Amino acid sequence: MVCNHPDFQIEHDYLMYTKDYIKSILEISEKEQENYEDSMKEAFINLDYLDSSLSYINILTNARLLDMLKNDLASLIKVKDKPYFGRVDFLKDHTHTPATYYIGKVSLYRKDTQEPIIVDWRSPVSNLYYDGRLGDVSYQSGETTYHGKLTKKRQYMIESGELADIRDIDMTTRDELLQKSLQETSDKRLNEIVATIQAEQNEVIRADLTKPMIVQGVAGSGKTTIALHRLSYFIYHYQDQIKPEQMMILAPNRMFIDYISESLPELGVDRITQATFAVYAEQVLGKSLKIYPAVKELETMINGTKVDKEKQAFIAGFKGSVAFEKVVLNYLTEVRNHYLPDRPFKLEQFKIMSEKRLKQLFIKEYRYLPFEKRKEKIVQLLKKSFRTKKDEVLKHIEEQFEAQYDKIAHRVKDPLLRKETVSDLLDNKAFLRERVKKLTVSEVTKFMKEAEKRSVVQHYDALFSDRVRFISYLETPLTPQQLDWLFEEAESMRKKKTYSLDDLPALLVLKAKIDGIDPDLKMKYVVIDEGQDYSVFQIRALIRATGTKLFNVLGDVTQGIYSYRGISDWDQLMNQALPSAQDLYLKKSYRTTIEIMNLASAIVSLGDKVYPVAEPVVRHGDAPAFYQANETKDYQLVLKELIEGYLNKGHARIALISKTTAGTKNIKTILNGLAMESQLLGETDKIEADIVIVPVHSAKGLEFDAAILVQFDEQYEATDQDLKLLYVAITRAMHKLDFVAPERSMFLLDAIQR
Numbered sequence: 001m002v003c004n005h006p007d008f009q010i011e012h013d014y015l016m017y018t019k020d021y022i023k024s025i026l027e028i029s030e031k032e033q034e035n036y037e038d039s040m041k042e043a044f045i046n047l048d049y050l051d052s053s054l055s056y057i058n059i060l061t062n063a064r065l066l067d068m069l070k071n072d073l074a075s076l077i078k079v080k081d082k083p084y085f086g087r088v089d090f091l092k093d094h095t096h097t098p099a100t101y102y103i104g105k106v107s108l109y110r111k112d113t114q115e116p117i118i119v120d121w122r123s124p125v126s127n128l129y130y131d132g133r134l135g136d137v138s139y140q141s142g143e144t145t146y147h148g149k150l151t152k153k154r155q156y157m158i159e160s161g162e163l164a165d166i167r168d169i170d171m172t173t174r175d176e177l178l179q180k181s182l183q184e185t186s187d188k189r190l191n192e193i194v195a196t197i198q199a200e201q202n203e204v205i206r207a208d209l210t211k212p213m214i215v216q217g218v219a220g221s222g223k224t225t226i227a228l229h230r231l232s233y234f235i236y237h238y239q240d241q242i243k244p245e246q247m248m249i250l251a252p253n254r255m256f257i258d259y260i261s262e263s264l265p266e267l268g269v270d271r272i273t274q275a276t277f278a279v280y281a282e283q284v285l286g287k288s289l290k291i292y293p294a295v296k297e298l299e300t301m302i303n304g305t306k307v308d309k310e311k312q313a314f315i316a317g318f319k320g321s322v323a324f325e326k327v328v329l330n331y332l333t334e335v336r337n338h339y340l341p342d343r344p345f346k347l348e349q350f351k352i353m354s355e356k357r358l359k360q361l362f363i364k365e366y367r368y369l370p371f372e373k374r375k376e377k378i379v380q381l382l383k384k385s386f387r388t389k390k391d392e393v394l395k396h397i398e399e400q401f402e403a404q405y406d407k408i409a410h411r412v413k414d415p416l417l418r419k420e421t422v423s424d425l426l427d428n429k430a431f432l433r434e435r436v437k438k439l440t441v442s443e444v445t446k447f448m449k450e451a452e453k454r455s456v457v458q459h460y461d462a463l464f465s466d467r468v469r470f471i472s473y474l475e476t477p478l479t480p481q482q483l484d485w486l487f488e489e490a491e492s493m494r495k496k497k498t499y500s501l502d503d504l505p506a507l508l509v510l511k512a513k514i515d516g517i518d519p520d521l522k523m524k525y526v527v528i529d530e531g532q533d534y535s536v537f538q539i540r541a542l543i544r545a546t547g548t549k550l551f552n553v554l555g556d557v558t559q560g561i562y563s564y565r566g567i568s569d570w571d572q573l574m575n576q577a578l579p580s581a582q583d584l585y586l587k588k589s590y591r592t593t594i595e596i597m598n599l600a601s602a603i604v605s606l607g608d609k610v611y612p613v614a615e616p617v618v619r620h621g622d623a624p625a626f627y628q629a630n631e632t633k634d635y636q637l638v639l640k641e642l643i644e645g646y647l648n649k650g651h652a653r654i655a656l657i658s659k660t661t662a663g664t665k666n667i668k669t670i671l672n673g674l675a676m677e678s679q680l681l682g683e684t685d686k687i688e689a690d691i692v693i694v695p696v697h698s699a700k701g702l703e704f705d706a707a708i709l710v711q712f713d714e715q716y717e718a719t720d721q722d723l724k725l726l727y728v729a730i731t732r733a734m735h736k737l738d739f740v741a742p743e744r745s746m747f748l749l750d751a752i753q754r
């Protein structure tokens with residue numbers, strides 16, 4: 001590429017200067033690293049095992065410095081050939097010379113002058129690159145706002161360490177770098193967007209970090225990518241206060257986690273906790289449960305009978321609702337009221353603590369604690385009172401004896417009878433004293449054996465074991481049919497010792513209220529991708545378990561293929577779970593070509609419901625085509641031709657997507673017949689092959705250079721559920737999309753106006 005930009009030489013020199021500076025820093029740091037390592041070795045040699053404090057501190061200090069150095073070195077090494085991607089020139093008000101900032105993935109300052117050579121993309125001034133148009137601008141750093149003019153905004157294409165091109169961005173020439181980046185194949189994409197983050201995305205990344213956030217974004221609008229960048233931005237700002245493990249990203253499945261983790265190291269967020277909801281719930285419960293796969297429920301919703309679908313939708317919908325949370329909480333109130341033995345704690349006949357006082361402590365005074373912790377506190381208290389009260393009881397026995405003795409002395413006149421009565425009294429007293437003396441604190445333990453001891457899972461089972469009680473916990477009545485469904489389901493699952501995803505929120509609440517949550521599993525910041533698949537109760541339970549409301553939920557209701565369980569309306573989530581959340585929208589779609597995105601929008605518009613329409617970023621490609629196939633040999637012929645064509649065009653990752661799992665098996669047989677290497681993707685698999693075969697529901701969240709939607713005998717109907725499935729399938733393709741089936745109508749293509 002020949003670059004004719006007038007500043008080419010100046011820019012070339014700056015790049016060389018930066019690269020040289022990085023090289024020298026790396027050399028010096030490597031030496032420093034050796035020094036630290038030597039100091040550590042020395043400290044180890046001098047380690048005096050009897051008085052090791054100094055040497056130990058020495059080792060720790062060096063180890064920490066070494067760690068920091070290694071981290072800094074690792075990030076510098078990563079950027080050494082492409083140290084920055086953009087530049088802004090900012091003329092601060094009342095000054096005459098603009099300051100120039102080169103923007104990259106890390107910061108680098110000259111050691112002697114502290115002048116920035118590169119500024120981190122997450123730093124305040126970098127906001128101008130993403131947000132500012134030439135002219136009057138401002139940016140905020142800490143409490144201060146800087147006003148001025150953005151006089152230059154420039155992008156660089158640096159290839160193999162050499163400056164290949166320069167683009168000045170103004171109103172007219174925009175997004176060339178974005179266009180170039182979007183044309184890249186899938187393997188190169190996720191990491192590189194930092195140079196091309198768009199204004200609406202930048203707003204999401206930099207929005208108030210102290211508030212929860214709900215991001216509604218169309219398919220391919222960068223929700224996953226932007227969530228990762230916001231995490232990176234969060235870490236940059238809070239690195240001294242929050243450990244990466246205290247941040248969690250929840251993704252729909254293992255496959256998706258593997259897919260995003262590839263990009264995490266690049267963003268410096270690789271140590272954050274990554275899990276699926278079920279995995280996190282199992283960690284919290286401290287128990288692995290047999291979980292009925294959510295996709296099986298989904299398949300019932302796709303293929304089941306009308307009644308099965310109705311039943312499934314009711315159960316999942318109810319168990320994900322605030323109404324069910326109320327049932328669980330009402331159940332817990334009853335458990336709480338009888339958690340401790342319903343009697344006073346006594347030493348022999350002497351009351352150490354009344355039932356009323358025990359209840360008062362348990363229900364009122366320790367109400368901020370989980371039940372088990374309240375019990376522990378009361379055990380401590382009882383043990384303490386036991387020790388002090390034991391002497392009091394002995395004294396009391398003595399006093400009681402005195403009083404009774406006096407009474408006998410006065411009232412019993414017959415000396416013989418009096419002698420006998422006194423002798424009995426003495427025996428009783430001695431007996432009682434002996435018994436009390438022998439009592440130990442183990443009395444408290446014995447007493448507490450009568451307290452509640454069911455496990456969290458047993459409590460959950462108990463909730464569904466008594467219909468009358470269950471009804472008494474309901475705040476809004478259910479119909480007998482609905483109750484039958486709930487109880488039949490619970491019974492059949494109990495027999496199989498299986499739970500469904502829909503049972504986990506209730507289990508989390510029970511765990512949080514009864515045992516409490518392990519502090520290591522508490523979080524400070526939680527990102528939920530594919531948030532439309534979560535129920536309100538699921539999010540509320542997560543808030544309770546993680547101990548934070550700092551949630552960033554991203555989703556797209558058009559892709560809500562689990563909508564019978566999840567969120568169909570963001571206002572509901574906002575009102576019922578995250579009332580203080582900021583609400584942001586991503587309207588533009590970056591993944592796909594205009595032709596593919598328009599087709600996807602036309603498909604969803606066939607339904608009765610209205611969903612947000614994506615605005616594709618201007619990038620044209622081939623129109624998606626339909627190929628007819630009836631016999632196996634037709635499928636073989638078409639698929640072979642299409643796949644080979646894609647590969648020849650350099651498309652690195654290809655997906656063959658079918659509506660159901662059964663369909664994917666047929667595709668696999670066909671590709672095997674062609675001796676074409678491919679991978680049939682299960683929920684928990686990692687993508688390993690270039691050609692993957694996947695059912696729509698598992699493809700959600702993923703993207704491929706090219707996709708072929710293949711159907712055999714079943715078709716997509718014009719129902720809300722199927723339209724969403726088809727929408728998800730279509731929007732997985734980045735560059736190329738084709739359809740193969742016996743009829744166009746199987747993809748509803750005939751219904752679309754052309």
Ligand SMILES: Nc1ncnc2c1ncn2[C@@H]1O[C@H](COP(=O)(O)OP(=O)(O)OP(=O)(O)O)[C@@H](O)[C@H]1O
Pocket residue numbers: 178181182189190192193196197198201217218219220221222223224225226556559590591700701702703731
């Ligand atoms: N600003 C950008 N510059 C370059 N590429 C971008 C940008 N924003 C998004 N992309 C690309 O668009 C594609 C879609 O992004 P992503 O998967 O994050 O979207 P999504 O909203 O999570 O999609 P979906 O909901 O369909 O799963 C990715 O390839 C991503 O790299």
